[in-house]
Amino acid sequence: MRVLIKQDIKNLFSNPVTILFCSIYPLALTLLFGFLFSSQYGEMVSSYDFYGIAMMYYIVLAASTITPITFMEKRLQKGNERIAYAPVSKVQIYGSKLLATYLFTAGFFILDILVLQGIHLVSFGSGVYFWLVLLLYLVLLFFTISFGGAICTIIQNQDLTNKIIGAVLNTLAIFSGIFFPISNLGTWADSISNAIPLKWLLNTIFQIIYDQSIQGYLGIVVITMLLGGICVGIIHKKYKVIS
Amino acid sequence: METLLEVKNLSKSYGNNLAVNNLSFDVYTGEILGLLGPNGAGKSTTITILSGLLSYNSGEIYFLGKDVRKNSKQVKANLGIVPQDIAFYEEISAYQNVKFFASLYGLTGNTLEERVKEALEFVGLEERKNEKPKTYSGGMKRRLNIACAIAHHPKLLILDEPTVGIDPQSRNRILDAIQTLRNQGTTVIYTTHYMEEIEQIADRVVIMDKGQKIAEGTIEELLEDYNNINLYCITLEKPIEDFLYLYDIPGVRQITTDKVKKRIKIETDKKADNLNKILSKLLEKGNQIQDMTTEKGNLEMVFLDLTGKKLRD
Numbered sequence: 001m002r003v004l005i006k007q008d009i010k011n012l013f014s015n016p017v018t019i020l021f022c023s024i025y026p027l028a029l030t031l032l033f034g035f036l037f038s039s040q041y042g043e044m045v046s047s048y049d050f051y052g053i054a055m056m057y058y059i060v061l062a063a064s065t066i067t068p069i070t071f072m073e074k075r076l077q078k079g080n081e082r083i084a085y086a087p088v089s090k091v092q093i094y095g096s097k098l099l100a101t102y103l104f105t106a107g108f109f110i111l112d113i114l115v116l117q118g119i120h121l122v123s124f125g126s127g128v129y130f131w132l133v134l135l136l137y138l139v140l141l142f143f144t145i146s147f148g149g150a151i152c153t154i155i156q157n158q159d160l161t162n163k164i165i166g167a168v169l170n171t172l173a174i175f176s177g178i179f180f181p182i183s184n185l186g187t188w189a190d191s192i193s194n195a196i197p198l199k200w201l202l203n204t205i206f207q208i209i210y211d212q213s214i215q216g217y218l219g220i221v222v223i224t225m226l227l228g229g230i231c232v233g234i235i236h237k238k239y240k241v242i243s
Numbered sequence: 244m245e246t247l248l249e250v251k252n253l254s255k256s257y258g259n260n261l262a263v264n265n266l267s268f269d270v271y272t273g274e275i276l277g278l279l280g281p282n283g284a285g286k287s288t289t290i291t292i293l294s295g296l297l298s299y300n301s302g303e304i305y306f307l308g309k310d311v312r313k314n315s316k317q318v319k320a321n322l323g324i325v326p327q328d329i330a331f332y333e334e335i336s337a338y339q340n341v342k343f344f345a346s347l348y349g350l351t352g353n354t355l356e357e358r359v360k361e362a363l364e365f366v367g368l369e370e371r372k373n374e375k376p377k378t379y380s381g382g383m384k385r386r387l388n389i390a391c392a393i394a395h396h397p398k399l400l401i402l403d404e405p406t407v408g409i410d411p412q413s414r415n416r417i418l419d420a421i422q423t424l425r426n427q428g429t430t431v432i433y434t435t436h437y438m439e440e441i442e443q444i445a446d447r448v449v450i451m452d453k454g455q456k457i458a459e460g461t462i463e464e465l466l467e468d469y470n471n472i473n474l475y476c477i478t479l480e481k482p483i484e485d486f487l488y489l490y491d492i493p494g495v496r497q498i499t500t501d502k503v504k505k506r507i508k509i510e511t512d513k514k515a516d517n518l519n520k521i522l523s524k525l526l527e528k529g530n531q532i533q534d535m536t537t538e539k540g541n542l543e544m545v546f547l548d549l550t551g552k553k554l555r556d
Contacts, residue, residue: 003343003346003347004347007343010335011332011334014334014335075332075333075334076332078328078329078330078331078332078333079330079331079332079333079340081326081328081330082324082326082330082331082344082391083344083347084296085294085295085296085319085322085324085326085330085392086319086344086347086348087315087316087317087319087320087347087348087349088347089316241296
């Protein structure tokens with residue numbers, strides 16, 4: 001299993017797009033949106049604070065597009081198929097891919113958060129609340145990685161999976177106000193925004209950081225883990241090493 | 244001879260299409276078994292089932308007497324698979340590829356290093372081991388495909404059309420390598436639709452068509468009926484309209500022509516010694532002979548006799 005995980009991580013490191021997506025992209029988005037909307041935020045909570053938290057949240061959600069790359073990127077597909085000839089189980093094969101994707105993305109995301117927090121550009125909370133926020137990001141990442149895997153094992157096509165996930169995610173992200181205050185568009189937009197669970201989760205993160213409130217935290221963690229587990233179950237049922 | 248693999252009444256269907264139909268054959272330790280058949284004969288499906296990657300509807304497969312369904316992991320550890328398609332990572336070096344795949348079979352440390360070196364030397368890639376396979380020629384990629392399958396010293400090596408689309412030099416190199424492996428004790432199943440390759444390297448042959456075994460035996464056994472036959476291939480200047488008079492010559496068994504009726508194949512009893520009579524008769528009837536060759540019996544003829552079609556139809 002260790003050999004498989006090592007190779008899957010190496011494969012992720014051989015893809016410049018995934019590296020840029022996980023390392024530079026969250027920082028660049030934070031700087032860009034923070035700068036563009038700087039006039040709309042005060043000093044207590046700066047635009048960099050808001051967009052740092054929101055963009056990390058968006059990137060964690062968008063990490064669901066990394067799993068299809070690990071599972072069935074064209075340049076890796078043939079090598080992945082040969083693994084099936086070896087005396088390793090199906091669980092070891094997809095388990096390694098899930099774990100490798102998780103370790104790869106989580107490593108970069110933790111680094112991004114530490115950098116943003118370390119240079120005092122973004123506050124992800126202080127003391128225990130910082131760790132609770134970090135844990136929530138990591139639990140959510142478990143779900144998004146598993147979700148990406150489940151969708152690609154159902155669709156059996158990396159490009160199509162990522163197009164679908166990308167389109168759905170970006171639409172939901174826009175309407176939940178991750179990129180800009182959606183309420184500016186009117187009350188109808190606000191109503192839609194409030195109905196999207198992505199917004200509830202983002203609000204929970206803000207509540208932990210600024211209100212130091214952990215109301216509903218455990219429930220969110222448990223439900224997210226359960227949903228992630230269901231996705232792993234779908235992968236187990238649908239995963240085919242040889243297409 | 245010890246039986247390494249037993250396939251009994253194997254059947255596999257995709258919907259209504261029966262890809263493998265009640266197939267039975269044995270593979271003996273230390274032999275090269277050629278699995279010969281046209282495209283769509285069921286060879287690759289059979290190989291994929293033997294590789295443990297495809298379930299089957301009915302039948303039994305035993306590897307060293309053990310049911311492969313119940314001992315999948317143990318069986319896989321003793322198999323080396325060379326699939327029809329190139330199956331390795333193009334972005335890491337040949338050395339890293341062989342090392343990674345060999346390590347999946349539990350090889351570690353010095354043994355792993357030695358086996359990787361040995362496999363790369365064996366296929367002639369040692370000098371270019373640090374290059375990425377994406378820079379390799381088609382033939383080199385095929386050889387690396389083999390190296391990835393042999394580094395763990397499998398008891399049974401299964402090759403599925405490993406010479407498709409490569410130059411004759413690489414093809415010969417691969418065929419030589421397979422014979423060397425057999426001489427070193429590896430048992431080999433070699434599938435192809437090139438009968439020349441089977442004639443060159445196989446100890447025994449299973450001929451398949453439409454998912455079924457239609458013949459099995461050593462090449463000598465399969466060609467036994469053809470040892471007493473001469474096949475004359477005569478090319479004429481103009482199309483021949485009538486050739487039935489040739490059947491009056493003692494020993495003539497069968498006559499076929501090509502579509503334009505300029506090339507005529509005459510199958511005769513060897514003992515009849517009737518070539519002079521055939522040529523005289525053709526000339527006598529006003530035909531002009533352009534060219535003539537004599538063919539020996541081959542597997543193509545066996546296949547044609549059994550199925551009424553050519554291997555590459």
